[in-house]
Amino acid sequence: MSRGIASYIAGRFLQSVMVLWVIVTLLFLLFRLAPSNPMASYIDTEFTKEQEQALLARFGLDRPLHEQYVIYLINLLKLDLGDTFHYAGTTVIDVLRADLPNTLYLTLTSLLLAYSVGVLGGIAYAALRGSRIERVGTTFTLMTRAAPQFWVGMLLLTLFAFHWKLLPSSGIGPAVVRYRWDTEWDKLLSPVFWRHMILPTFTLAIYLHGLPLLLMRSNMLEVLDQDFIVMGRLAGYSERRLMIQYAARNAVLPVLTALTLGIGYSIGGNVVIETVFAWPGLGRTLVRAVQSADYPLAQGAFFLIALIIVVMNFIADILYSLLDPRVGASAQAQVS
Amino acid sequence: MQQEAMVRGELRGKEKVQFRQGSALRQLWEANLEVFQRDKLALLGLFIFVFFTLVAVFAPVIAPNDPLTPQKNANGDWIKDAEPFWMAEPGEDEAEGYVNNFLLGTTNIGRDIFSQLVYGSRAALLVGFSAAIAVAVIGTVVGLLAGYYGGRIDTLLMRAADVAFGIPFIPFIIVISAFFDPSIWNVVLAMAALLWRDSSRVIRSQVLVIKEQSFVSAAKVSGASELRIIFVYIAPSILPLSFLYGTLAIAWAILTEASVSFLGFSDPETISWGYMLQDAFNSLALSREAYYWIVPPGLCIMLTVMAGFFIGRGYEEVLFPRLRRM
Numbered sequence: 001m002s003r004g005i006a007s008y009i010a011g012r013f014l015q016s017v018m019v020l021w022v023i024v025t026l027l028f029l030l031f032r033l034a035p036s037n038p039m040a041s042y043i044d045t046e047f048t049k050e051q052e053q054a055l056l057a058r059f060g061l062d063r064p065l066h067e068q069y070v071i072y073l074i075n076l077l078k079l080d081l082g083d084t085f086h087y088a089g090t091t092v093i094d095v096l097r098a099d100l101p102n103t104l105y106l107t108l109t110s111l112l113l114a115y116s117v118g119v120l121g122g123i124a125y126a127a128l129r130g131s132r133i134e135r136v137g138t139t140f141t142l143m144t145r146a147a148p149q150f151w152v153g154m155l156l157l158t159l160f161a162f163h164w165k166l167l168p169s170s171g172i173g174p175a176v177v178r179y180r181w182d183t184e185w186d187k188l189l190s191p192v193f194w195r196h197m198i199l200p201t202f203t204l205a206i207y208l209h210g211l212p213l214l215l216m217r218s219n220m221l222e223v224l225d226q227d228f229i230v231m232g233r234l235a236g237y238s239e240r241r242l243m244i245q246y247a248a249r250n251a252v253l254p255v256l257t258a259l260t261l262g263i264g265y266s267i268g269g270n271v272v273i274e275t276v277f278a279w280p281g282l283g284r285t286l287v288r289a290v291q292s293a294d295y296p297l298a299q300g301a302f303f304l305i306a307l308i309i310v311v312m313n314f315i316a317d318i319l320y321s322l323l324d325p326r327v328g329a330s331a332q333a334q335v336s
Numbered sequence: 337m338q339q340e341a342m343v344r345g346e347l348r349g350k351e352k353v354q355f356r357q358g359s360a361l362r363q364l365w366e367a368n369l370e371v372f373q374r375d376k377l378a379l380l381g382l383f384i385f386v387f388f389t390l391v392a393v394f395a396p397v398i399a400p401n402d403p404l405t406p407q408k409n410a411n412g413d414w415i416k417d418a419e420p421f422w423m424a425e426p427g428e429d430e431a432e433g434y435v436n437n438f439l440l441g442t443t444n445i446g447r448d449i450f451s452q453l454v455y456g457s458r459a460a461l462l463v464g465f466s467a468a469i470a471v472a473v474i475g476t477v478v479g480l481l482a483g484y485y486g487g488r489i490d491t492l493l494m495r496a497a498d499v500a501f502g503i504p505f506i507p508f509i510i511v512i513s514a515f516f517d518p519s520i521w522n523v524v525l526a527m528a529a530l531l532w533r534d535s536s537r538v539i540r541s542q543v544l545v546i547k548e549q550s551f552v553s554a555a556k557v558s559g560a561s562e563l564r565i566i567f568v569y570i571a572p573s574i575l576p577l578s579f580l581y582g583t584l585a586i587a588w589a590i591l592t593e594a595s596v597s598f599l600g601f602s603d604p605e606t607i608s609w610g611y612m613l614q615d616a617f618n619s620l621a622l623s624r625e626a627y628y629w630i631v632p633p634g635l636c637i638m639l640t641v642m643a644g645f646f647i648g649r650g651y652e653e654v655l656f657p658r659l660r661r662m
Contacts, residue, residue, distance in 0.1 A: 015495070015498065018495070019495070019498050019499050019502045020502065022499045023499060023502050023503060026499075026503075030511065030512075030515070033515055142642060142645055143638065143642065145645070146587070146591070146637075146638045146639075146641035146642040146645060147634065147637070147638045147641075148591055148594050148595060148598070148610070148613075148634060148637050148638070149595075150594075150595065150598050150613065150617075151594075151613060151630075151633075151634035151637065151638075152634075154613065154616075154617060154622060154630055154634075155630065155631075155634070157622050158622045158625055158627070158630065161622075162622055162623045162625060163625055169622075265505075267504075268504030268505060268506065268507060269504075269505070269506055271506050271507060271510070271595075271599065272506065272595045272598065272599065275598075275599055276617070283507075286507055286510070287510065287599055290510055290511060290514045290601075291514070291600065298511065301507075302504065302507050302508075302511065305504045305507055306502055306503060306504055309501075309502055309503075309504055310502040313501060313502065
């Protein structure tokens with residue numbers, strides 16, 4: 001069995017690498033389709049002749065397409081994504097390195113909040129099945145999934161930032177304060193940063209809480225129907241103990257897998273929230289790079305987001321097969 | 337959003353679809369009838385779609401003004417930021433030299449917000465329905481071929497689905513819209529290029545079950561061609577699944593189009609609800625607390641998306657009776 005799982009993980013890993021390779025290739029072709037000439041992917045019109053020549057050589061843009069492709073792959077492995085057009089002398093990696101933490105703080109905090117509320121709410125809804133509270137609550141949750149995130153963000157902004165003036169409307173902090181943040185720790189220990197994070201975090205969490213909540217609820221109902229719960233009830237365990245200690249423990253496992261997937265997809269979807277709140281993260285950088293035709297930066301941000309998604313999909317797959325051996329076995333059958 | 341489909345897909349994957357008897361068309365008709373008879377919310381969803389379709393078709397009749405033309409007062413100046421007539425100070429309009437008959441006021445360059453809202457339904461439904469058709473067709477064909485033929489075709493198609501699952505959805509659509517002409521059709525194409533991944537996986541797993549059924553073997557023995565077996569014998573059984581994913585795709589597509597428009601990657605000549613919200617956001621409608629501008633487009637998006645969810649849930653309950661209890 002354990003050997004089966006090891007080879008399953010190895011197979012899945014190889015598959016993920018292949019998937020990433022195909023995505024990277026598509027990205028290469030896509031950015032050669034960019035408007036203006038193909039060199040625009042790397043060369044800004046404002047670069048000097050020498051800069052241009054240096055870049056041409058670095059990315060082999062004077063060579064035929066297939067050689068360019070090989071150079072592109074090698075550069076990618078070396079994590080060399082080129083220079084951005086708009087911040088002279090900064091590499092794409094530098095910009096992404098500054099953005100990634102902000103995106104992670106926002107996403108992980110929101111996910112933590114959304115999944116805690118979702119799991120607890122799911123248990124409560126399962127216990128209250130068929131009641132009025134449950135019906136109203138479920139409808140509300142469906143509404144939060146149907147409402148566009150940016151619209152919810154706009155409403156919260158209007159109320160909390162403009163009407164009541166309780167919270168800041170954008171960014172991660174005023175420049176005077178940001179100037180004093182030498183390390184990530186300084187930022188994380190600053191109350192100013194957390195105050196700026198409240199609105200985007202809640203906006204994102206309102207959207208994200210629906211999935212774990214509905215999932216937890218249906219898992220609970222499924223588990224509550226099973227024999228061991230019925231046996232427990234016959235044995236005289238309290239309803240509360242059955243719910244929390246027995247049912248919830250089993251029902252929460254698929255929610256954990258969903259959380260893993262959620263990290264990847266939320267980072268890809270944060271584009272909109274980060275734009276509404278001018279949150280300096282990956283998504284906003286991607287949007288601005290595409291808008292201002294900063295192709296190396298856009299390509300780099302896209303690659304990083306795709307990388308995170310593929311890695312999280314891989315981890316979710318493995319988690320899923322470890323938590324539920326049946327899936328591992330059937331998935332293995334699919335792989336082979 | 338894709339993630340939900342994935343997780344629910346796992347749920348569905350574990351369960352067998354209820355098969356029906358009778359001719360293909362009849363099966364379909366009965367399945368559809370059952371959805372709307374059984375489920376009041378699904379019926380409500382259908383009404384919402386019908387309502388907005390009527391609004392979209394009769395937009396020129398309903399909308400009092402052209403959505404893109406700035407409205408002007410007697411002096412020929414734009415009527416900027418007029419509040420709705422039921423909110424505005426009486427007499428203000430006469431002093432400014434116009435008659436305020438704007439149900440939802442005007443934008444910062446004097447465009448009629450209510451007319452924009454009416455015309456916005458066109459973009460939403462166009463994107464929603466065309467993306468849904470594309471997703472349903474591609475997902476169904478891929479699922480059928482992968483499930484029926486198995487082997488290399490299956491591996492190839494399912495690995496392609498894996499790739500589609502690895503591509504970030506909104507970033508991909510933004511890049512496509514930016515590199516090609518900003519038009520609704522590029523958004524639809526980009527969505528269709530990725531969204532088939534969910535439906536094809538689930539449909540494939542159902543085809544694997546169906547192709548072992550006796551009526552398929554019977555068709556094989558009687559000498560039916562493979563294409564005939566796939567599209568005449570197997571396809572009707574999984575069509576309700578295609579409908580399910582189609583309705584969900586309407587919802588995702590409307591939501592995604594709104595996001596892409598909000599980010600400024602849509603055709604500025606096409607009014608959509610997302611575009612309206614972008615316009616409001618960039619024109620500082622938030623700090624002016626212009627709720628009459630901010631709230632209605634979002635409500636319309638929410639209503640149409642919920643309609644898609646409601647109908648989707650209805651299909652789900654008919655297709656997967658076990659979920660009904662939950």
